[in-house]
Amino acid sequence: MPAAVTVTYYLDIMSSWCLWAEPAWASVKTQFAGKVDFQWRIALMNPGDFPASAAQCDWFYRRSGTVMRSPFKLDSGWVEPARQGNYRAANHVAEAARALGATDDTVRLALAHAAMRDGKKIGDLAVAVAVAAKAGKLAPKMLRARATAAAVVAKVAASTAEFHAHQINQRPAFIVTDKIGDKAVLSGLVTVGPLMNAIHYMLSDCAAYDSFAAHFGPPA
Numbered sequence: 001m002p003a004a005v006t007v008t009y010y011l012d013i014m015s016s017w018c019l020w021a022e023p024a025w026a027s028v029k030t031q032f033a034g035k036v037d038f039q040w041r042i043a044l045m046n047p048g049d050f051p052a053s054a055a056q057c058d059w060f061y062r063r064s065g066t067v068m069r070s071p072f073k074l075d076s077g078w079v080e081p082a083r084q085g086n087y088r089a090a091n092h093v094a095e096a097a098r099a100l101g102a103t104d105d106t107v108r109l110a111l112a113h114a115a116m117r118d119g120k121k122i123g124d125l126a127v128a129v130a131v132a133a134k135a136g137k138l139a140p141k142m143l144r145a146r147a148t149a150a151a152v153v154a155k156v157a158a159s160t161a162e163f164h165a166h167q168i169n170q171r172p173a174f175i176v177t178d179k180i181g182d183k184a185v186l187s188g189l190v191t192v193g194p195l196m197n198a199i200h201y202m203l204s205d206c207a208a209y210d211s212f213a214a215h216f217g218p219p220a
Helices: 016-031 053-066 088-099 107-116 126-138 140-147 148-167 190-216
Strands: 004-012 036-042 173-178 183-187
Touching: 004 016, 004 190, 016 053, 016 107, 016 126, 016 190, 036 088, 053 183, 088 126, 088 140, 088 148, 107 126, 126 140, 148 190, 173 190, 183 190
Parallel strands: 004 036
Antiparallel strands: 004 173, 173 183
């Protein structure tokens, strides 16, 4: 039977706010394991969304780090101004790894940590492939070929378009839907409370509908 509630998490590997949201994502996956269908999808940031320099990136990291009360500062070493905001490689590699069987969060988290904790320049395809292949125990040549394949590029473009179709522009974004037609859109929120509550109350409503159906049957 399909899950009563589905949570779709839209992210960009290079987004620091998505990295800050990972504890919330992990928490709800644990809390509602077996009860909710959890999915993640790539929603590419626009080139203009990226910092133009390491100094500018550091400013943003100081702000987000203190907002999140982080005991550590993120590393801007991944920033390459010459790329002019083209950091799609890591996202394509994450999607390729999933296509090759690495379906959990391991590879994409390894890529995000490599960039923002270790300062690795994963905007470079070779660097991203090396990180992902090690984390996912995948063959580097096969991973690189899949990451540059038209099917993976098209899938990332499609999930990005799907993200924008929700009329939102902040990542992370969590779209919570249920079998009775409800939908909650949480865009830019990184703490667990709002997401936890949306899931909890949707499950509660679905259980109420199931109870009514057990007593009175389907609609006339």
